[in-house]
Amino acid sequence: MIKGLDRRNLIRSVGALGLSYFGGVGKYDAIGQEGGRKSRSKLILLGTSAGSPPNPFRSACANLVVVDDTPYLIDCGAGTCRQIAMSGISIANVRHIFITHHHSDHTADYGNVLQLGAGAGRLGRVDAFGPPPLQQMTERFFDMIRPEMENRIKDGVRPYEKDIHVHEISTSTVVHQDALVKVTSTLVEHLPTYPAFGYRFDTPDLSITFSGDTGYCEDVARLGKDTDILVHEVQHMTIMEEYLRKGGRNRDPAPFLKHMRETHTSPEDAGKIATMANAKMLVFSHIGPQTNPPIPDAAFIDSARLHYSGPIVVGRDLMVF
Numbered sequence: 677m678i679k680g681l682d683r684r685n686l687i688r689s690v691g692a693l694g695l696s697y698f699g700g701v702g703k704y705d706a707i708g709q710e711g712g713r714k715s716r717s718k719l720i721l722l723g724t725s726a727g728s729p730p731n732p733f734r735s736a737c738a739n740l741v742v743v744d745d746t747p748y749l750i751d752c753g754a755g756t757c758r759q760i761a762m763s764g765i766s767i768a769n770v771r772h773i774f775i776t777h778h779h780s781d782h783t784a785d786y787g788n789v790l791q792l793g794a795g796a797g798r799l800g801r802v803d804a805f806g807p808p809p810l811q812q813m814t815e816r817f818f819d820m821i822r823p824e825m826e827n828r829i830k831d832g833v834r835p836y837e838k839d840i841h842v843h844e845i846s847t848s849t850v851v852h853q854d855a856l857v858k859v860t861s862t863l864v865e866h867l868p869t870y871p872a873f874g875y876r877f878d879t880p881d882l883s884i885t886f887s888g889d890t891g892y893c894e895d896v897a898r899l900g901k902d903t904d905i906l907v908h909e910v911q912h913m914t915i916m917e918e919y920l921r922k923g924g925r926n927r928d929p930a931p932f933l934k935h936m937r938e939t940h941t942s943p944e945d946a947g948k949i950a951t952m953a954n955a956k957m958l959v960f961s962h963i964g965p966q967t968n969p970p971i972p973d974a975a976f977i978d979s980a981r982l983h984y985s986g987p988i989v990v991g992r993d994l995m996v997f
């Protein structure tokens with residue numbers, strides 16, 4: 677039993693398709709069958725990979741917080757539109773988008789969410805939040821698709837360019853608040869990409885904190901104080917080092933490892949942040965390095981366990997909490 681939150685009731689179900697590569701994680705299936713938590717809010721891990729190369733085992737970074745029937749999308753890595761469909765949510769209903777930072781594993785499907793959501797019949801405004809130059813990116817995306825967009829409009833799609841409202845954010849602040857959710861940002865450590873953000877979502881019955889991409893960052897713990905679910909990025913540094921020394925990614929290992937250590941988080945350090953935050957559950961997503969076969973869950977859990985005693989889940993695409 678977790679203090680204040682029963683783990684069996686927290687994890688609601690697991691998308692079986694997302695698990696097939698890994699042979700399933702039976703205990704979560706069993707927990708889902710017990711009935712689950714009756715609540716207004718859920719977290720869906722759409723994509724749990726890290727880094728820009730397409731990954732056969734995991735889709736690129738994206739998450740949904742769903743309150744009642746309203747989805748809030750956090751990041752839009754490649755494959756996000758398909759993963760939204762796989763999760764059972766209509767992309768036409770995605771009208772709030774939050775970008776943590778401008779790396780392609782978080783943004784490659786940003787424009788596609790705007791475009792394909794319109795094609796799926798989206799009505800009304802879309803609010804997109806993220807670091808500069810999100811406004812310019814949005815305008816240039818529309819320039820790129822203008823010929824197809826105009827043809828679609830001739831074929832009956834509602835004009836939608838003016839529906840998109842971009843909100844650039846540059847600091848730690850309350851980013852958005854409506855009747856269902858309050859979203860707060862914090863600056864994180866991901867140089868040279870700046871600003872880069874973590875986000876906290878407070879709904880009527882759940883708090884979920886996303887680290888975004890970051891090196892060890894105590895501001896994530898402050899943002900996530902007493903959070904129900906801390907979704908933290910993770911890079912297994914020892915396995916990454918081994919992988920690079922064997923020639924993975926065709927890169928000079930020394931500078932790349934320095935970059936990884938400064939701008940990403942080891943499982944040990946993620947465990948420290950979870951304890952500092954008093955998080956009720958630690959969920960790893962944005963999981964690296966990418967290897968074939970994937971790194972066993974135990975490699976992440978055992979390392980994080982050195983510093984965090986609560987439940988730890990190594991995320992899979994389409995897991996629902």
Ligand SMILES: [Zn+2]
Pocket residue numbers: 726727737779781782889962
């Ligand atoms: Zn990333």
Ligand SMILES: [Zn+2]
Pocket residue numbers: 777779866869889
């Ligand atoms: Zn990044």
